[in-house]
Amino acid sequence: MKFEEAWKGFGHGEARDGERAGLASCRTVYTSVVPRYWTDHLIAPVRTIGAETATSLKLSYWFSTVEDSPQEGDPNFVSASLRTSTATAWRDAAPSGFVSMLPFEGAQWRFEQPVSFMQFHIPFDLMGMVCVSLFGKELTHDHIRMPADVRDAHLHHSLEHIRHRASSIEPTNLLLDSWALILAETFLLRLSSHGERNRHGPFGKLPARGVARVVDYIEDGVDRDLRLSSLAAVAGMSTYHFARRFQETVGMSPHSYVLVRRIERARALLRRRDEPLVDVALACGFSSQSHLTTVFRRCLGVTPGEYRRRVQ
Incomplete structure (x- = not known):
């Protein structure tokens, strides 16, 4: 099936995009204050x-x-x-x-x-944290x-x-x-004037036990809007080092991996259940049925409804 071929390449392409963009992270600064x-x-x-x-x-x-x-x-x-x-x-x-x-x-x-x-x-506080992590300044x-x-x-x-x-x-x-x-x-x-300095080199891979804990946490909470800081806390490290080491270990960013798991759960639900698509979306951590449809079609080339008709 075409959607099976599309699915094989998903996630790793996302990782390459993130790698080119230079994904860096540290203890993320969350604020409800608006500019x-x-x-x-x-x-x-x-x-x-x-x-x-x-x-x-x-x-x-x-x-x-x-x-x-x-x-x-x-x-x-x-x-x-x-x-x-x-x-x-x-x-x-x-x-x-x-x-x-x-x-x-x-x-x-x-x-x-x-x-x-x-x-x-x-x-600005987030910029400062990333700056210290990248340049030590x-x-x-x-x-x-x-x-x-x-x-x-x-x-x-x-x-x-x-x-x-x-x-x-x-x-x-x-x-x-x-x-x-x-x-x-x-x-x-x-x-920034610090941009001429060399960036931090590779951070190394996560230990197997740390990866297992994070994967279990994602599986248990795939229906929730997960945060980078929560995943990093499970791994027992700062968000900056977690995101870098997760990508070096798994081959994709934390966000891409969570998206992969959400699509996999949606596929499983669509194969064995006949519940409304909006319920499938919410059970997989998508904000709405349209959100599920957009991501599902981008990843697999078909809508959830089309996928269900083909596999049932």
């Missing part, structure tokens, strides 16, 4: 992700017909803006690129109407460059990838945490 820019502003975001939960990454979508717009500074977040329309924009009279950083001290923006953009906000605000026009193809690709994924599914907490760590490392490597 000041969301509230102290002439316009309001049309959609937010992570605003009502204690996640480490906050996402916001914007559409504006306002020509001049002040941006409140927020030193608690490292924030980037990805313009998703062709309208021209300026930051403090300087031309803004498709990717722009939001200065900690605030800025004055001018837009060619109308304009749409997406923003990515990472807690403390991070201050002065260490990060915040250009109006970020001409970095790798960073642009990373933001676009997250934008498309976040638009097609409802991101879980585990996925938001993973994205935050990927972006934190990317920002540090591309935009």
Whole structure:
């Protein structure tokens, strides 16, 4: 079957993507505080992700017909803006690129109407923890460059990838945490003065007993929205070292492995039960039936309903 062939390659392709993106993690910083820019502003975001939960990454979508717009500074977040329309924009009279950083001290923006953009906000404390893990150096605000026009193809690709994924599914907490760590490392490597230093080398593999404990924990909680910090605690190490060593041991990121187990459980339920798809989705840790359908089709090339009809 085609979906069997598709399934064989899933997870390891995800791991390679994560490896190219430079997945780094440390003790993840969770916050329910939203960026000041969301509230102290002439316009309001049309959609937010992570605003009502204690996640480490906050996402916001914007559409504006306002020509001049002040941006409140927020030193608690490292924030980037990805313009998703062709309208021209300026930051403090300087031309803004498709990717722009939001200065900690605030800025004055001018837009060619109308304009749409997406923003990515990472807690500064998380950036600091990743910086220490990568470079052995403390991070201050002065260490990060915040250009109006970020001409970095790798960073642009990373933001676009997250934008498309976040638009097609409802991101879980585990996925938001993973994205935050990927972006934190990317920002540090591309935009910090510490980026010229050599990164930490391989961390080695997890011991077999540690892998077994984590796998058992995932199996018992696959229907829940798992967190990286919880998995790391089971392994008895920091989130940074756990995520690195898990990928080196298993061959895929923790998020990819959890997704594999969720799809496997969904396949088992679809083969032997005739319960509603929404119940299958919730039993496997997906937020909704549409979330299950999107991920299932992306992984196997068929919808859950089509899969059930073929195997029953």
